[in-house]
Amino acid sequence: MSVITCKDVTKHYRSKKALNNLSFTIEGEKITGIIGRNGAGKTTILKILAGFLEATSGEVKIFDEKPFNNIMVSANSIYIDDQMTLPSSLTLAEILKTASNFYENWNTALADGLFNYFSLDPSQYHCNLSKGMKSTFNMILGLSSRCQLTIFDEPTTGMDAAVRKDFYRALLKDYIAYPRTILLSSHHLDEVEDLLEDVLLMKDGQLHLHIPISELKEYATSVKGKRTILEKWIRNKEVIHRSDLGAETTYAVVKNNSAVLLQLDNARHEGLDISPVNSSDLCVYLTSDTKGGIDDVFS
Numbered sequence: 671m672s673v674i675t676c677k678d679v680t681k682h683y684r685s686k687k688a689l690n691n692l693s694f695t696i697e698g699e700k701i702t703g704i705i706g707r708n709g710a711g712k713t714t715i716l717k718i719l720a721g722f723l724e725a726t727s728g729e730v731k732i733f734d735e736k737p738f739n740n741i742m743v744s745a746n747s748i749y750i751d752d753q754m755t756l757p758s759s760l761t762l763a764e765i766l767k768t769a770s771n772f773y774e775n776w777n778t779a780l781a782d783g784l785f786n787y788f789s790l791d792p793s794q795y796h797c798n799l800s801k802g803m804k805s806t807f808n809m810i811l812g813l814s815s816r817c818q819l820t821i822f823d824e825p826t827t828g829m830d831a832a833v834r835k836d837f838y839r840a841l842l843k844d845y846i847a848y849p850r851t852i853l854l855s856s857h858h859l860d861e862v863e864d865l866l867e868d869v870l871l872m873k874d875g876q877l878h879l880h881i882p883i884s885e886l887k888e889y890a891t892s893v894k895g896k897r898t899i900l901e902k903w904i905r906n907k908e909v910i911h912r913s914d915l916g917a918e919t920t921y922a923v924v925k926n927n928s929a930v931l932l933q934l935d936n937a938r939h940e941g942l943d944i945s946p947v948n949s950s951d952l953c954v955y956l957t958s959d960t961k962g963g964i965d966d967v968f969s
């Protein structure tokens with residue numbers, strides 16, 4: 671059984687179409703990165719999966735159930751973002767206690783261990799925490815609930831670099847100890863890519879790619895060199911990105927296929943530099959509306 675099934679999901683906010691016939695399935699226990707530019711529709715689809723929003727049309731199933739207003743889905747999933755509002759009359763210790771009563775797989779040892787490690791004050795109120803501390807506390811809720819479907823929507827907002835690193839490590843360690851379906855949306859693919867098994871790349875409310883991270887790493891090749899030679903070499907190839915570097919040099923990213931791979935040696939002989947493209951840059955190029963990025967504004 672698929673954990674998540676989305677078929678032709680569309681979501682309108684009045685006249686704004688935030689999701690446009692989005693279809694994908696996620697099966698089994700894995701960590702999937704939900705990647706996309708600002709406004710791509712990541713939060714919208716994640717809130718629909720968590721049952722907080724209802725799709726305008728299309729079919730959404732979580733554990734074979736429609737998630738909207740569904741207590742079974744609520745009890746088995748958790749959605750963590752930086753705008754969570756938690757009861758203002760409860761202390762952090764009381765919130766953890768309440769959560770432990772609601773989530774069947776709640777792990778108190780993990781919650782207490784993380785709480786102490788991050789030096790949070792049990793008598794503090796959530797609304798009085800700093801931005802980074804709020805995200806840290808929310809992350810503790812998300813991990814300790816050990817929900818079958820765990821959704822982290824930009825969970826590291828406000829966290830400093832050391833806390834972000836600790837969070838990613840804690841996420842990976844706890845996932846290995848207790849595998850579940852985790853969705854992680856992030857603008858920092860370079861920071862999270864080692865955690866991910868799959869990447870779901872969104873653009874303009876649609877699915878652009880849904881592939882294993884290992885395939886994303888092999889998806890394209892970058893070529894740099896003398897413009898006249900490079901232009902000839904990239905002809906008839908699928909160019910994902912192209913930018914001029916100085917008067918005579920050009921940088922281009924081309925989609926890999928067997929013909930491209932066969933011609934790499936020939937490109938090197940012609941003096942072109944060939945290198946892999948990092949996943950984060952590639953996602954930016956793939957979801958850009960222009961081939962040259964910000965340079966196109968100035969050209």
Ligand SMILES: Nc1ncnc2c1ncn2[C@@H]1O[C@H](COP(=O)(O)OP(=O)(O)OP(=O)(O)O)[C@@H](O)[C@H]1O
Nearest residue numbers: 683686687688706707708709710711712713714715
């Ligand atoms: N409540 C709302 N009312 C109107 N439009 C909305 C609402 N929420 C989101 N949108 C619009 O829907 C589109 C998708 O928004 P969404 O928040 O899902 O994107 P996102 O990928 O999470 O963006 P970001 O990376 O900036 O957080 C955007 O154009 C946004 O302006």
